[in-house]
Amino acid sequence: MTAAAGTLASPARPPGAAAPEPGAAGRGRARRPAVLIAVSCLVAGALALPLVFLLIEARGVGGSDLRRLVFRSLTGELLWNTVRLTVVVTVLCAVIGTAAAWCVERTDLPGRRVWAVLVVVPLAIPDFVVSFGWNSLWTWVQGFRGAVLVMTLAVYPLVYLPVAASLRSADPGQEEVARSLGTGRVRAFVRITLGQARGAILGGCLLVALVLLAEYGAFEILGYQTFTTEIFTEFDNFGFAAACALALVLVLLSLLVLTGEGLLRGKGRVSRSGPLAQRKAPPLRLGRARWPALAGFAALALLALGVPVWACIYWMIQSRAPAIAGGANVSLLDAAGHTALYGATAAALATAMAFPVALLAVRHGGRARRFLERSTYLVLAMPGVVIAFALAYFTEVYGLRFLSGSTALLIACYAIMFFPLALVGVKASLARAPVRLDEIARSLGQRRLAVLCRVTLRLAGPGLVAAFCLVFLSVVTELTATLVLIPTGAQTLATQFWAYEWSLSYGQAAPFALVMIAVAALPSYVLGRFFDRSAQAQ
Amino acid sequence: MRQLAITGLCKAFGAHPVLTGVDLTVPAGSLTAILGPSGSGKTTLLRLLAGFERADAGMVTIGDTVVDGPGVHLPPERRRIGYVPQEGSLFPHLSVAANVGFGLPARQRRGGAVAQLLESVGLGGLGKRYPHQLSGGQQQRVALARALAIRPAVVLLDEPFASLDAHLRASVRADVQQIFRQAGTTAVLVTHDQDEALSTADRVAVLRDGKIAQCAAPQDLYARPVDAELASFIGDANLLTGVLGAGVVQTILGSLPVDPGGTAVPPPGPVTVLIRPEQVELRAADGSRPADGGGNADGSGRADGAGQADGGGRAGPAAAAGPCCLAGRVVSYGYHGHDAVVYVQPERDSGGGAIIVRTLGGRDLPPGSPVTLQAHGPVLAWSRDG
Numbered sequence: 075m076t077a078a079a080g081t082l083a084s085p086a087r088p089p090g091a092a093a094p095e096p097g098a099a100g101r102g103r104a105r106r107p108a109v110l111i112a113v114s115c116l117v118a119g120a121l122a123l124p125l126v127f128l129l130i131e132a133r134g135v136g137g138s139d140l141r142r143l144v145f146r147s148l149t150g151e152l153l154w155n156t157v158r159l160t161v162v163v164t165v166l167c168a169v170i171g172t173a174a175a176w177c178v179e180r181t182d183l184p185g186r187r188v189w190a191v192l193v194v195v196p197l198a199i200p201d202f203v204v205s206f207g208w209n210s211l212w213t214w215v216q217g218f219r220g221a222v223l224v225m226t227l228a229v230y231p232l233v234y235l236p237v238a239a240s241l242r243s244a245d246p247g248q249e250e251v252a253r254s255l256g257t258g259r260v261r262a263f264v265r266i267t268l269g270q271a272r273g274a275i276l277g278g279c280l281l282v283a284l285v286l287l288a289e290y291g292a293f294e295i296l297g298y299q300t301f302t303t304e305i306f307t308e309f310d311n312f313g314f315a316a317a318c319a320l321a322l323v324l325v326l327l328s329l330l331v332l333t334g335e336g337l338l339r340g341k342g343r344v345s346r347s348g349p350l351a352q353r354k355a356p357p358l359r360l361g362r363a364r365w366p367a368l369a370g371f372a373a374l375a376l377l378a379l380g381v382p383v384w385a386c387i388y389w390m391i392q393s394r395a396p397a398i399a400g401g402a403n404v405s406l407l408d409a410a411g412h413t414a415l416y417g418a419t420a421a422a423l424a425t426a427m428a429f430p431v432a433l434l435a436v437r438h439g440g441r442a443r444r445f446l447e448r449s450t451y452l453v454l455a456m457p458g459v460v461i462a463f464a465l466a467y468f469t470e471v472y473g474l475r476f477l478s479g480s481t482a483l484l485i486a487c488y489a490i491m492f493f494p495l496a497l498v499g500v501k502a503s504l505a506r507a508p509v510r511l512d513e514i515a516r517s518l519g520q521r522r523l524a525v526l527c528r529v530t531l532r533l534a535g536p537g538l539v540a541a542f543c544l545v546f547l548s549v550v551t552e553l554t555a556t557l558v559l560i561p562t563g564a565q566t567l568a569t570q571f572w573a574y575e576w577s578l579s580y581g582q583a584a585p586f587a588l589v590m591i592a593v594a595a596l597p598s599y600v601l602g603r604f605f606d607r608s609a610q611a612q
Numbered sequence: 613m614r615q616l617a618i619t620g621l622c623k624a625f626g627a628h629p630v631l632t633g634v635d636l637t638v639p640a641g642s643l644t645a646i647l648g649p650s651g652s653g654k655t656t657l658l659r660l661l662a663g664f665e666r667a668d669a670g671m672v673t674i675g676d677t678v679v680d681g682p683g684v685h686l687p688p689e690r691r692r693i694g695y696v697p698q699e700g701s702l703f704p705h706l707s708v709a710a711n712v713g714f715g716l717p718a719r720q721r722r723g724g725a726v727a728q729l730l731e732s733v734g735l736g737g738l739g740k741r742y743p744h745q746l747s748g749g750q751q752q753r754v755a756l757a758r759a760l761a762i763r764p765a766v767v768l769l770d771e772p773f774a775s776l777d778a779h780l781r782a783s784v785r786a787d788v789q790q791i792f793r794q795a796g797t798t799a800v801l802v803t804h805d806q807d808e809a810l811s812t813a814d815r816v817a818v819l820r821d822g823k824i825a826q827c828a829a830p831q832d833l834y835a836r837p838v839d840a841e842l843a844s845f846i847g848d849a850n851l852l853t854g855v856l857g858a859g860v861v862q863t864i865l866g867s868l869p870v871d872p873g874g875t876a877v878p879p880p881g882p883v884t885v886l887i888r889p890e891q892v893e894l895r896a897a898d899g900s901r902p903a904d905g906g907g908n909a910d911g912s913g914r915a916d917g918a919g920q921a922d923g924g925g926r927a928g929p930a931a932a933a934g935p936c937c938l939a940g941r942v943v944s945y946g947y948h949g950h951d952a953v954v955y956v957q958p959e960r961d962s963g964g965g966a967i968i969v970r971t972l973g974g975r976d977l978p979p980g981s982p983v984t985l986q987a988h989g990p991v992l993a994w995s996r997d998g
Contacts, residue, residue: 510701513664516688517695518715519762528714532705 107438113430114446120427121453121490125325127464128456132322135315143319148304152320156300156327159221160286166226167282171233172275174374176267177367179241182357184364189371190238191599196378197231198594200551200568202291202575203587204228204378207385209295210580221298227378228292229285233278239502240274241267273339277498280335280454287328288457290554291572301327302459306554309463321460328455383591386584393581405570410589413550413566416481417593420488421496421545425538427489428496436504447497454494462487462555484559491555492545499544503537504530543597550594567593614675614765614798615640616661621670621680622822623656630656632822634670638766638815643792643799644827645813647806647846652819654802655698658768661800662695663688674765694759694767698774700751702743708754709739715762729757732791749780756788760795767792767799773808785812806846810834818842834888836871840994843886848953848968850892854885854993861885861993864960865892865938865967868989878995886992889970894954897939897982937984940967945977956983 132140177183178190196204205224208215215223244267252262268275290302301324308317360367435447453461465487469478477483507530515525531538553568560569567590574583616638623631630653638644648654659665661672663679663686672680674693679686688695702711712729713721720726730736733753743751752772759767772788773781789812792799803809809816810830817827826838837843840851854863856878861870863885870877943955943966954977955966967985977983 508701510697511703513662513688514695514697514701514758515703515714517662517664517691517693518758519689519692520715521689529703533703 107434110430110434110438111443111446114434114443117427117431117493118446118450120486121450121493124456124461124464124490125452127468128318128321128325128460131314131318131464131467135318139315140319140322143316144323149320149323152299152301152304153323153327155218155298156287159218159225159298159300160283160331162222163225163229163286164279164283166222167230167233168275168279170226170230170374171278172237172268172271174230174371175234175238175241175271177360177371179238180267180358181360181367182364183360183367183371185368189375192375192379193234193371194231195595195598196228197235197547198551198598199228199379199382199591200291200553200587200594201225201228201285201289202295202553202568202572203386203551203590204382205292205295206575206580206583206587207382210389211381211385216296217298220296221293224292224296225286225289227374227381229282230378232281232285233275236274236278236498236502237271240271243506244270276335276339280331281495283331284328284454284457287324287331288459288554290459291568295575302457302554305459305463306557309459309558314467317463321463324457324460325455328457329452332451332455383588386587386591389580389584390588393579393584405565406567406585406589409565409567409570409586410593412564413568413590413593416485416488416566417546417549420485420492420549421542423485423489424492424496424545425500425542427493428500428541429538432497432500432504436501437509450497451494453490456491458487458491458552458555459558461491462558466558479559479561481561481564484556484561487555487559488545488549488552491552492548495544495548496541499537499541500534503534503541506537507533539600543600546597547594550590616766616798616800617671617673618661619671621657621660621672622668623653623660623665624668629822631660631667634819634822634824636817636824636827638798638800640798641796642814643789643801643812644815644817645801645803645809646817646819646824647803647809648819650804653822654804654819655770657819658695658770658800658802661766661768662693663691692762692765694762694764696752696755696759696767696769696772698770698772700743700748700755702751702754702758704743706742707739708735708741708743708746711743711754712739712757712761714758725761729761730754732760732794733757734787748775749784752776752784753787756791760791760797765798767797769799769801771803772801774803774805781808788812810846818845820845836873836992837886840884840886843992848889848970850887850889850967852885852887852967853996854883856880856883856993861991863887863987864958865985865987868987868991870993871990878993882996883993884996886994887967887987889953889968891988891991892967892969893986893988894956894969894971895937895984895986896977897984937986938967939982939984942977942979942981942983944979947976954983956985958985 135143174189174193178186178193183189201224204227205220208224209220214220249262249266252266253259287300288302289300290306293300293303294306301320305317305320305324308314308320431447431450434443456464465483466478469483511529511533512525515529516522520528551568553572556566556569557572560566565573567586571583571586571590574580574586616636618634618636621631621634622629634657636644636646646654646657656665660667660680666685667680670680671678671682674691677686678684679691702708703714706714708730709726710721713726716725727736727739730739733756735750735753735757738746738750743754746754752775756767756769756772769788773785776784785808791797801809801813810833813830815827816830816833818825818833820842825842826833828836834846837846840849843849844851852863852865854861856870857867857880859870859872860867861883865887868885868887938958938960940956940958943957945955946953950972952971954969954971956969957966969985
């Protein structure tokens with residue numbers, strides 16, 4: 075696995091990032107990793123572009139117009155819709171994701187390996203396909219309740235993944251010590267296990283909340299109005315000023331979520347002090363509780379995975395149209411090709427951009443450097459629609475015609491949007507490659523580059539692949555920004571699906587959804603398998 | 613096999629100085645232990661030697677090569693220093709064999725060299741295992757084999773035995789010693805365990821206040837520490853007050869000859885005297901030695917004392933006339949099997965509280981038992997005002 079991971083990860087390493095990295099690996103702490111800092115600053119700068127563009131645009135609109143557009147009843151309505159949905163779904167995801175992760179990682183749940191994969195696969199199903207599946211089969215799935223149901227099922231893996239990873243790497247000794255100090259099983263779980271996973275849970279919740287703030291397609295189908303859907307509508311109807319005003323509010327909202335998470339997280343940094351080659355926790359025996367647990371997992375898989383997939387198959391059969399034939403076939407292949415190309419390129423770019431920033435943050439403490447890393451999280455406050463909107467508008471208005479409507483712009487947009495995902499993955503992976511091992515490798519006569527390849531990347535490799543896969547998945551299932559920035563004449567699976575769905579041609583839309591799931595399922599499978607493997611043995 | 617020489621090595625972390633001028637020479641092929649309490653900068657010293665950190669000042673040479681010096685800082689990979697960290701720090705993604713072969717050129721990794729190295733650390737046949745499948749001691753040995761694989765000029769070991777349990781520690785230590793002797797490797801071992809340092813190393817350097825306080829063979833270090841503080845750091849010590857005359861020091865335990873071969877003998881006057889616990893002989897008040905279980909006749913001990921007193925010249929008060937008997941009562945008796953450590957409170961005030969005595973096993977002496985003490989020179993003395 076590690077070998078495969080290493081090769082898979084290698085395209086993610088840009089020539090530019092390779093140079094600064096080893097400098098960081100072995101030098102004394104007193105030395106400033108100047109190149110690394112410079113590269114990280116460049117990355118941070120690139121990430122800040124959309125926000126800068128948005129602010130320039132807002133200036134163009136003018137203060138009084140902005141105020142008028144912000145302070146109207148529509149804004150309040152959108153705010154209420156957005157906030158209550160975000161809160162409810164985030165809480166549900168936290169509970170489901172954490173419980174599932176704990177069962178898979180810490181108990182003797184039958185078929186843990188299978189569940190570990192099945193639980194992650196819904197990540198491969200775009201939110202708008204889940205939404206389409208439910209809504210097309212049962213029209214009562216709409217509005218607030220529909221949105222809660224659909225979004226919870228679509229995004230809970232965002233909590234599951236980090237929590238599972240954190241539970242896996244957590245020191246089982248702590249829980250045992252707590253037990254020996256007279257803490258009951260339940261309290262030990264709450265105080266120690268959840269405590270260890272706290273950062274991961276919060277991180278997952280943050281991602282969920284931000285996805286909800288940025289979601290467009292699913293809500294459009296469910297007829298649920300949020301900031302993002304409204305921004306999109308305004309942008310589509312050339313209401314740039316209104317789109318800009320709403321975008322500013324949405325960014326502020328996202329910033330609020332980010333700050334809240336930061337405050338909740340506090341200073342509690344979980345660090346492992348034990349040796350790397352550590353003991354694994356003996357799985358907890360579920361006993362009779364295994365039946366409800368199994369039922370829960372089955373229900374989760376059925377609702378999150380079964381319903382959308384079944385809906386697609388159902389509509390394909392229903393339409394009886396020769397969906398996979400003739401012209402449709404070509405466009406399906408064509409769309410899949412575009413999707414894969416965009417996904418792979420953007421994932422490689424995002425992972426490569428994340429590497430120096432993560433390295434700086436993980437291996438070189440210091441306030442300034444941590445600030446640099448935190449600043450890149452600002453992108454999180456920029457929903458895809460806002461980023462795409464800012465990039466499209468800016469290149470259009472400020473004469474960067476060669477960029478506007480180009481594939482490069484779309485890729486850049488993806489890379490910026492999903493940079494935080496990549497960063498989370500890369501950071502986690504680098505934490506598994508302690509600098510101590512690099513030092514040892516160097517004292518054994520290995521040059522920096524060799525150390526990078528043979529130790530750092532090998533240890534970080536699985537995590538880098540995970541980061542790559544996460545971004546790839548996200549690009550494949552991305553709709554909003556793609557709709558805004560897609561080069562003329564090109565179609566991705568998502569946009570083609572959307573076109574058909576929009577015209578209520580469910581039968582023709584369905585195969586695109588299925589191919590999309592298939593394309594995205596591969597990295598999902600790799601993700602699940604990777605986590606499963608590393609849970610088994612390194 | 614190269615000599616390692618360190619001169620004036622300094623390192624501070626921020627405003628906190630850790631090393632303030634370390635001078636040390638490790639002869640080629642020797643095993644030198646650096647002994648110091650926790651937090652004395654031992655690990656920092658090793659990290660500087662390995663090239664992981666940059667020294668603020670000073671020079672390090674290995675053989676004829678300056679690896680650290682003014683304007684020189686050889687990166688770790690060019691130093692040929694084998695580093696065995698405290699936790700072993702094996703590469704978790706590599707098998708044992710791959711760990712050992714890590715530093716070898718690609719062609720040699722699969723050859724017999726790795727198997728042979730594993731054999732030499734007593735882990736033959738475990739090459740396919742992964743680090744997490746090994747015990748702590750085994751991981752430590754793999755780390756050692758990994759370091760030795762590159763045929764290093766110097767091997768650095770950071771508390772290599774600290775994580776092992778006692779019986780394992782002794783055997784691993786002996787193995788390591790054997791391995792180094794055979795390979796003729798120059799090795800530096802860092803430890804806070806004086807037993808380990810004294811029993812393993814050819815030379816022991818004591819790191820104190822960021823400097824090497826003394827570097828000597830274990831026997832010399834124990835027998836002739838440079839000052840009183842060091843004396844009590846290395847092993848148990850009775851530090852008594854005394855008055856130095858011509859080659860003889862007068863203490864509560866009588867007048868004892870001063871070791872002429874020791875460190876510079878101080879000028880006559882008030883001194884601090886070092887008497888090791890095994891230099892004191894203990895007898896039960898009835899005159900029998902606890903170690904002998906009463907094998908000695910009652911009179912013989914006294915006769916000895918008397919004879920010595922005669923040899924010491926004219927006897928005035930007992931204290932002035934050579935080694936004599938000092939009466940006291942047992943405070944505590946710690947039995948260790950092969951020997952016993954007895955704390956005795958002298959009936960006359962010694963100025964230093966209880967006197968520590970080491971005896972061979974023997975019979976039980978409950979607290980409060982009356983005993984007599986007799987010391988045997990030569991002893992070390994340092995000026996009290998110095």
